[in-house]
Amino acid sequence: xxxxxxxxxxxxxxxxxxxxxxxxxxxxxxxxxxxxxxxxxxxxxxxxxxxxxxxxxxxxxxxxxxxxxxxxxxxxxxxxxxxxxxxxxxxxxxxxxxxxxxxxxxxxxxxxxxxxxxxxxxxxxxxxxxxxxxxxxxxxxxxxxxxxxxxxxxxxxxxxxxxxxxxxxxxxxxxxxxxxxxxxxxxxxxxxxxxxxxxxxxxxxxxxxxxxxxxxxxxxxxxxxxxxxxxxxxxxxxxxxxxxxxxxxxxxxxxxxxxxxxxxxxxxxxxxxxxxxxxxxxxxxxxxxxxxxxxxxxxxxxxxxxxxxx
Amino acid sequence: xxxxxxxxxxxxxxxxxxxxxxxxxxxxxxxxxxxxxxxxxxxxxxxxxxxxxxxxxxxxxxxxxxxxxxxxxxxxxxxxxxxxxxxxxxxxxxxxxxxxxxxxxxxxxxxxxxxxxxxxxxxxxxxxxxxxxxxxxxxxxxxxxxxxxxxxxxxxxxxxxxxxxxxxxxxxxxxxxxxxxxxxxxxxxxxxxxxxxxxxxxxxxxxxxxxxxxxxxxxxxxxxxxxxxxxxxxxxxxxxxxxxxxxxxxxxxxxxxxxxxxxxxxxxxxxxxxxxxxxxxxxxxxxxxxxxxxxxxxxxxxxxxxxxxxxxxxxxxxxxxxxxxxxxxxxxxxxxxxxxxxxxxxxxxxxxxxxxxxxxxxxxxxxxxxxxxxxxxxxxxxxxxxxxxxxxxxxxxxxxxxxxxxxxxxxxxxxxxxxxxxxxxxxxxxxxxxxxxxxxxxxxxxxxxxxxxx
Numbered sequence: 001x002x003x004x005x006x007x008x009x010x011x012x013x014x015x016x017x018x019x020x021x022x023x024x025x026x027x028x029x030x031x032x033x034x035x036x037x038x039x040x041x042x043x044x045x046x047x048x049x050x051x052x053x054x055x056x057x058x059x060x061x062x063x064x065x066x067x068x069x070x071x072x073x074x075x076x077x078x079x080x081x082x083x084x085x086x087x088x089x090x091x092x093x094x095x096x097x098x099x100x101x102x103x104x105x106x107x108x109x110x111x112x113x114x115x116x117x118x119x120x121x122x123x124x125x126x127x128x129x130x131x132x133x134x135x136x137x138x139x140x141x142x143x144x145x146x147x148x149x150x151x152x153x154x155x156x157x158x159x160x161x162x163x164x165x166x167x168x169x170x171x172x173x174x175x176x177x178x179x180x181x182x183x184x185x186x187x188x189x190x191x192x193x194x195x196x197x198x199x200x201x202x203x204x205x206x207x208x209x210x211x212x213x214x215x216x217x218x219x220x221x222x223x224x225x226x227x228x229x230x231x232x233x234x235x236x237x238x239x240x241x242x243x244x245x246x247x248x249x250x251x252x253x254x255x256x257x258x259x260x261x262x263x264x265x266x267x268x269x270x271x272x273x274x275x276x277x278x279x280x281x282x283x284x285x286x287x288x289x290x291x292x293x294x295x296x297x298x299x300x301x302x303x304x305x306x307x308x309x310x
Numbered sequence: 311x312x313x314x315x316x317x318x319x320x321x322x323x324x325x326x327x328x329x330x331x332x333x334x335x336x337x338x339x340x341x342x343x344x345x346x347x348x349x350x351x352x353x354x355x356x357x358x359x360x361x362x363x364x365x366x367x368x369x370x371x372x373x374x375x376x377x378x379x380x381x382x383x384x385x386x387x388x389x390x391x392x393x394x395x396x397x398x399x400x401x402x403x404x405x406x407x408x409x410x411x412x413x414x415x416x417x418x419x420x421x422x423x424x425x426x427x428x429x430x431x432x433x434x435x436x437x438x439x440x441x442x443x444x445x446x447x448x449x450x451x452x453x454x455x456x457x458x459x460x461x462x463x464x465x466x467x468x469x470x471x472x473x474x475x476x477x478x479x480x481x482x483x484x485x486x487x488x489x490x491x492x493x494x495x496x497x498x499x500x501x502x503x504x505x506x507x508x509x510x511x512x513x514x515x516x517x518x519x520x521x522x523x524x525x526x527x528x529x530x531x532x533x534x535x536x537x538x539x540x541x542x543x544x545x546x547x548x549x550x551x552x553x554x555x556x557x558x559x560x561x562x563x564x565x566x567x568x569x570x571x572x573x574x575x576x577x578x579x580x581x582x583x584x585x586x587x588x589x590x591x592x593x594x595x596x597x598x599x600x601x602x603x604x605x606x607x608x609x610x611x612x613x614x615x616x617x618x619x620x621x622x623x624x625x626x627x628x629x630x631x632x633x634x635x636x637x638x639x640x641x642x643x644x645x646x647x648x649x650x651x652x653x654x655x656x657x658x659x660x661x662x663x664x665x666x667x668x669x670x671x672x673x674x675x676x677x678x679x680x681x682x683x684x685x686x687x688x689x690x691x692x693x694x695x696x697x698x699x700x701x702x703x704x705x706x707x708x709x710x711x712x713x714x715x716x717x718x719x720x721x722x723x724x725x726x727x728x729x730x731x732x733x734x735x736x737x738x739x740x741x742x743x744x745x746x747x748x749x750x751x752x753x754x755x756x757x758x759x760x761x762x763x764x
Binding site (some may be wrong): 063064065066078081083148149150151167169170171172255256257258259260261272274275276277278280 | 396397400403404421425426427507515516517518568569570571572574633634721723724727730731734735737738739753754757761
């Protein structure tokens with residue numbers, strides 16, 4: 001009966017009701033739209049606008065005073081002809097790879113140990129997270145002293161163990177790994193806590209069953225821990241690649257790109273172009289190249305995250 | 311998709327706004343003095359920060375006195391410490407936040423002028439009464455193609471900065487500092503022989519400062535960074551090799567340069583203030599930095615002309631004008647700089663007031679004027695008010711006019727980046743091949759100079 005009445009309602013009445021329904025929907029979601037607007041404005045100004053501006057900049061020559069001039073691919077040609085271009089990419093790739101070997105495995109291993117501990121877990125978690133609370137510049141300067149080939153802590157420890165000291169930041173063969181160590185130390189806490197959260201979500205019965213079947217620690221890690229945390233491990237791997245490929249603070253504060261350009265990364269070269277050589281187009285071109293490479297990893301990351309959500 | 315469209319639209323709108331702000335600002339041909347009835351307000355960079363209480367007090371006194379003389383002009387000082395930061399300089403310019411009269415280092419002047427980021431002030435330069443009295447070498451820093459773009463505030467030439475206390479401890483005469491690079495090597499050996507981590511001689515080698523000091527050193531040996539055309543590198547020369555060979559010998563044969571390298575100015579100053587370093591290349595105002603920032607003592611330091619003395623690098627700072635500044639603002643800015651920076655007995659050159667305020671007086675810097683009456687007056691006023699052991703700087707001051715001051719090369723920062731690596735190689739690798747390093751660096755430098763079209 002109700003349906004029949006609705007069906008015979010005049011068209012004018014229907015059109016009067018429709019806006020009120022929309023209004024109701026809008027009203028109901030007003031708070032959500034408000035939050036969305038705030039986020040959109042923030043992203044537009046602080047992320048999307050700089051990205052678009054950076055892309056435009058890479059095809060322009062500008063002094064930020066007069067009108068910018070379009071120069072096509074000239075900026076890309078300039079940076080590609082730079083003898084330091086290939087070295088910067090090689091250094092970045094090496095840093096990323098070393099950071100994966102050192103910085104990816106260690107936090108996971110620490111998380112497993114912390115998860116296995118029965119006592120002082122909260123205290124140790126705090127200790128592991130402590131370096132994250134230190135401002136990066138302070139942490140880097142602390143390591144500057146650790147790495148001092150003379151009175152530095154690391155060489156003192158090596159000497160105490162009757163081992164020869166190393167040149168650390170002063171040698172082309174050890175400078176990059178020295179930066180990786182700093183970077184790993186600074187980011188250790190966050191990674192460890194994320195892994196720890198993932199480990200704690202694994203049902204305890206699985207371990208109990210494995211123990212009853214006689215599985216040792218390493219078999220439990222191999223057959224339970226790693227498969228159960230596979231997705232978070234993959235996500236962390238991709239995030240780490242994206243973060244470490246943009247490494248800048250460590251070479252900027254510790255080595256200035258030296259010795260002999262062995263720690264000049266793509267981000268550092270970008271900085272040199274923009275701020276030392278006032279060639280913003282060149283810096284923009286390098287930034288765009290790096291962004292395209294990182295977009296590949298970001299796409300994989302998004303796919304993996306979606307899979308994890310399912 | 312919608313967000314992408316929104317971002318593009320926003321970017322286009324904002325980009326258009328930024329681009330629309332441009333203008334050449336080259337000014338007209340107005341040489342008349344500023345009309346006393348015209349109200350002008352100018353922003354000026356490098357007002358001393360609050361942490362520099364005495365200097366700030368003096369600045370504010372000067373502004374008040376100047377505004378009393380010229381009631382139509384308002385000086386709006388902008389403070390910052392340090393006065394210039396390469397990371398924010400371009401952003402300020404892009405965002406339209408650059409002061410009307412902005413602060414620069416000598417190093418950056420050429421690049422800024424070449425980028426069209428400074429106003430041509432030639433038609434208005436008559437507003438500066440002291441301009442004709444400037445040392446021609448200093449005046450040249452702010453000129454390009456016959457046009458004038460700015461005025462200096464401080465200037466210096468590089469010399470040998472040394473620790474008199476360590477000289478005495480090492481059995482050396484602090485009143486007879488080394489005059490040649492061979493003597494530097496000998497003295498460095500004796501100072502590092504004191505042990506306890508003492509370093510005889512230190513050299514910068516990171517963040518382009520290695521290249522900068524290489525330029526200073528090659529000038530001291532009579533060499534040059536680029537050829538007369540400015541389009542080819544000239545550092546792959548016997549003088550360039552001598553600079554590097556000397557460093558290599560001190561670092562590896564004598565072990566008088568310490569084991570830690572990739573040093574920058576702050577590292578070296580820290581070593582000097584801690585009494586652990588004998589010598590390094592620097593400017594007279596290093597003494598102030600050592601005392602103010604690193605708690606050193608003036609009486610510990612002395613300064614000599616650069617070893618070799620065939621030439622030395624000039625440095626300093628000054629002011630350029632925003633390309634968007636109106637002729638009135640440029641005139642007012644020139645009048646202010648004339649009052650504050652370039653008139654002996656006034657502003658920054660009021661040594662008696664500085665001494666009364668407890669500030670150090672007596673360091674032979676700046677040396678803005680040539681050998682003329684104004685220069686003589688400035689030197690006399692400084693000597694009269696000196697409260698520092700000025701005799702420690704006498705060797706440097708006596709030789710000042712005899713050592714030719716040279717400017718930085720074109721594309722200075724790019725050349726310095728290239729040479730940083732060369733200096734680093736010599737200081738960090740025992741087997742560094744100097745010939746090969748210089749040949750490779752020359753190729754890179756030639757390409758950089760060709761790319762820039764300088």
